[in-house]
Amino acid sequence: MGSEKYTLTDLMIIAAGKELPDGEAVLVGTGLPVAAALFAQKTHAPRLLLCFEAGGIGPEKVPRLPLTVGEGITAERAVQAATMLGIMSMAARGVIQYGFLGGAQIDRYGNLNSTVIGTHENPSMRFPGSGGANDIGSLCTHTLIIMKHERRRFIPKIDFVTTPGYLSGGNARELAGLPENTGPYRVISTLGVMGFEARSKKMELLKLYPGTTIKQVQAETGFELLISKNLQDIAAPTEAEIRILRTGVDPFGALEFK
Amino acid sequence: MKNTKVQNELKAGQIPSWGKCDPDQFRAWIQENKSLLKADKMTTMEKAIAQYVEDGCYVKLGGFGQVRTSMSAIFEIVRQKKKNLVLAGHTTSHDMDVLLSGGCVARIEVAYSFGHEFRPLRSATGPRLIKEGKLAVSEWSNASFAWRLKAAAMGLSFIPARFMLATDTFNYSGAREIVCPFTHKKYCALPALFPDVAIIHVNQCDKYGNAFIKGMVIADDDAAMASRRVIISAEEIVDEEFFLNDPGKTVIPYYSVDAVVESPMGSYPCEMPGLYWFDEDFIAEYIKSTYDPASLAEHLAKYYYEPSGWEEYLQKAAGTEKLERLKKIARHEEEPPLAKDIWNK
Secondary structure, three states: OOHHHOOHHHHHHHHHHHOOOOOOEEEEOOOHHHHHHHHHHHOOOOOOEEEEOOOEEOOOOOOOOOOOOOOHHHHOOOOEEOOHHHHHHHHHOOOOOEEEEOOOEEOOOOOEEOOEEEOOOOEEEEOOOOOOHHHHHHHOOEEEEEEOOOOOOEOOOOOOOOEOOOOOOOOHHHHHOOOOOOEEEEEEEOOEEEEEOOOOOOEEEEEEOOOOOHHHHHHOOOOOOEEEEEEEEOOOOOHHHHHHHHHHHOOOOHHHHO | OHHHHHHHHOOEOOOOOOOEOOHHHHHHHHHHHOOOOOOOOEOOHHHHHHHHOOOOOEEEEOOOOOEOOOHHHHHHHHHOOOOOEEEEEOOOOHHHHHHHHOOOEEEEEEOOOOOOOOOOOOOOHHHHHHHOOOOEEEEOOHHHHHHHHHHHHOOOOEEEEOOOOOOHHHHOOOOEEEEOOOOOOEEEEEEOOEOOEEEEEEEEEOOOOOEEOOOOOOOHHHHHHHOOEEEEEEEEEOOOHHHHOOHHHOOEOHHHOOEEEEOOOOOOOOEEOOOEOOOHHHHHHHHHHOOOHHHHHHHHHHHHHOOOOHHHHHHHHOOHHHHHHHHHHHOOOOOOOOHHHHHOO
């Protein structure tokens, strides 16, 4: 199992893909989420309904990873080319249960920052902003977050809450007016897979990648991370899985740059 | 008693919208200024931009950042050196970035801006302008623009939504919390958005302004209804029969449109689904130029200020052979180049 055979990005995509059940709908933005959803479709979830943020719903096949979430290939031979109002309303009505998010910073309740590092008035880094992230994070029943696991990113207090996680924990989302029984479901990082403890809504380590230790995850996490009593090990990707990623999901070779 | 307490605790975003939201002002304006008579609205982009895009006005660009973008209009706005525009950053990417580099923009209501999605490339222009204090930004979300334009298209002044609540995105927007009079659930009230001008690139349009968009409309139908002035650029000008025979194709009706411009390859270097693919080389060349003021000035001069018009721009930036290749990729007659062959350059 040489590390030259697969990358951390591959591990994340496969782990994220495995969280998506067959027969459900998933709302994706650009990049790794599309890769995860396509991987799921080509393995255990052929009837996963792909919903792209820009409106493409259920394309028969996506020949390569789209460069943007509105690229034509997201809606060729598809169920519908919906409007943005249409796609986001689907999530608001509860039709799309799964949604993907990314971010530069995350806290223990899954609140996400994709807007600025520093202050809004005088940022040291300016990112693109919410895009559809706030909408997906507010409206989808289960959100999956994919991001790099580093101590500067997993922090107690993020600089800007672009997208709501469980806010201050417990039932804070419902009190804020967000749809009931929604919120972050999984965080798929470069070290493992986290969930959120049922009552407190604090982040909890669920699964470790091959060769990763609890200590390593804790060292890269800037807040106290709960550890699941049923902590699982994720198996190394099989050759077949890697082949699906290289030739089926990403023949364009875009993942090399992630 | 309990309700009064809730009312007092309702929060408000701190940056009021820079767009108009009063439907009565809009009604009065269109009754004064727009005509329901079918008139030939064919014109040139040069004239359309000169006439309808005023310095300081609020602009809603159609398409989605790098797809079906109104690049031939942006070319003219940059050439005419329009100033202090306010933009809806409803996933604006390459289109907005070029306007920022051209010095045309003072404020952006950001949902998604400054980014180029999956590309491992980042433009330096937006962050630089923010740092220099030359660009003001407020924060919204993609769906919020769809909702706000729909509200305006419906003749309303606001619309409730179940997103943006309890976040800094809300705090740096002009949204406000309200309580539903029926269920007493808390909602995010979004102000309607009536842009001063919408600029939308479409597949087909007739001379009166009836327009068809193939594929994803995003929010361009509502944007056309909600805007005071509407400029349409089209890949192809068709006879009115195109719509009379199949009125379901009228995504944008003639009476909301002020100018129609024939503009083949009008989204280049962005994608027009099924017609032509992105010119990744040219997009990368542009983004790289943003890191050095001299390079950026050179890029703008070479491609925007010096060409005699859009045709010459297309020739300089791509050339006939490249344009043909981009068309073949969009039609799946040719494979796109590999990522490493584009992004490693």
